Amino acid sequence: xxxxxxxxxxxxxxxxxxxxxxxxxxxxxxxxxxxxxxxxxxxxxxxxxxxxxxxxxxxxxxxxxxxxxxxxxxxxxxxxxxxxxxxxxxxxxxxxxxxxxxxxxxxxxxxxxxxxxxxxxxxxxxxxxxxxxxxxxxxxxxxxxxxxxxxxxxxxxxxxxxxxxxxxxxxxxxxxxxxxxxxxxxxxxxxxxxxxxxxxxxxxxxxxxxxxxxxxxxxxxxxxxxxxxxxxxxxxxxxxxxxxxxxxxxxxxxxxxxxxxxxxxxxxxxxxxxxxxx
Numbered sequence: 001x002x003x004x005x006x007x008x009x010x011x012x013x014x015x016x017x018x019x020x021x022x023x024x025x026x027x028x029x030x031x032x033x034x035x036x037x038x039x040x041x042x043x044x045x046x047x048x049x050x051x052x053x054x055x056x057x058x059x060x061x062x063x064x065x066x067x068x069x070x071x072x073x074x075x076x077x078x079x080x081x082x083x084x085x086x087x088x089x090x091x092x093x094x095x096x097x098x099x100x101x102x103x104x105x106x107x108x109x110x111x112x113x114x115x116x117x118x119x120x121x122x123x124x125x126x127x128x129x130x131x132x133x134x135x136x137x138x139x140x141x142x143x144x145x146x147x148x149x150x151x152x153x154x155x156x157x158x159x160x161x162x163x164x165x166x167x168x169x170x171x172x173x174x175x176x177x178x179x180x181x182x183x184x185x186x187x188x189x190x191x192x193x194x195x196x197x198x199x200x201x202x203x204x205x206x207x208x209x210x211x212x213x214x215x216x217x218x219x220x221x222x223x224x225x226x227x228x229x230x231x232x233x234x235x236x237x238x239x240x241x242x243x244x245x246x247x248x249x250x251x252x253x254x255x256x257x258x259x260x261x262x263x264x265x266x267x268x269x270x271x272x273x274x275x276x277x278x
Contacts, residue, residue, distance in 0.1 A: 047083075047092065055083065155177050158175055162190035172187065174186050178216065196230055
């Protein structure tokens, strides 16, 4: 039993004064349950100021979902102590295998983020047997954490585009840093206010709207108006796809009009050619 406990402690990052107290497999729910505990009389550092050797004041029971072991859902059961610090008062400590206010361990959250790169959140929830709301909390937490560290001070060339996100003409606008080929901003809508939102977000991340010298976008009047207002020094380049689309639509319209003229004309087609759709 001790050998199995040690084998489980290493991947769980369980270190002194923590240890695996008990574990069992529930054959009905097909869940593996692991109970963790800390040794009696253990001291912990203050989670705020770092003052060492703070005594446990009380504890709170928690259950977190861990990555599957042997294809079975695994849950960690443990009590988290609050410590009494002479400088900061009574505070709950941070355990090494999970972050605060999460339903999952750090390893489980890491797996969720990997899956989120490849599949929709609803499918992740179905795969793991978890409600998608919990999955979204994990994704949103780490997106917010990552974005808080972003620095857009060197951004000077961007690309804009909109895409449909839901049925019923619901759109989102995406802004891409062309040099790094990286999405740096997303918001709902496709009107000029999206450029205003981007300008504000750019400044919140050390960027400067006046430093944007080039914007590639479609021929949307809303985008053009927003760029002129919020990015005064930017030159607009219409992307090739939309330019070619407009040209093809124009050519097609001329072809339709010419076909109508030939059909309505009383002059026979002396050249013997047939007009057909290209």
